[in-house]
Amino acid sequence: MRKTKWTAVMLVSMSLASFSSVSLAKTERHGLLSIAHSGVASYYSDKLHGQRTASGEIYDKNSLTAAHANLPFGTLLRVVNLNNNRSVDLRVNGRPGRHNKRLLDVSKRAAKELGFVQAGLAQVKIEILRWGEA
Structure with a gap:
């Protein structure tokens, strides 16, 4: 079971490696690995x-929603604006458009x-606060 979780975390990490920063952290509540990464966000028109x-x-x-290229639908994220330290879940x-190279597209309310x-x-x-269903 542990090997399966580790393999899944590594696959997601590799798929996110194109972003400027990826880090793994152990969560206190569940002892599971979560992934944090950074990049550019925009919002939907x-x-x-x-x-x-x-x-x-x-x-x-x-609504408080977002589009991400790889994360499963229903995944709950904490997003922090690195310029002003404001955050939202x-x-x-x-999913962003095919040619969109940004990390995240968010709703206008989230922006x-x-x-x-x-x-x-x-x-x-x-x-990642909670993984959605695959």
Whole structure:
């Protein structure tokens, strides 16, 4: 069982290796490895409000959700804006566009709470709080 968890963590780590920073940390509550990494985040335009996300949900610009290329839908993330240290917890429910090289796309509400609506982009760190279903 331990070997299976370690293999899964290593596979996810390797898939995230293209980001600027990846680190593994042992969580206190469960003794499991979680992954934290950093990169650039943007937010979805208002034009996408009401459209279906990759998970099949309807995108709501007022929800606290995000799109990530590899993480399972339902994964709960803590996102920290490294410029102002503001943070928010988001649920992964989408995938970025094919040519999008950013770490994360967030809802407009999340961008407001993180304080980067005006700038459009922010350097962020994300930590996985809870893994979604694969």
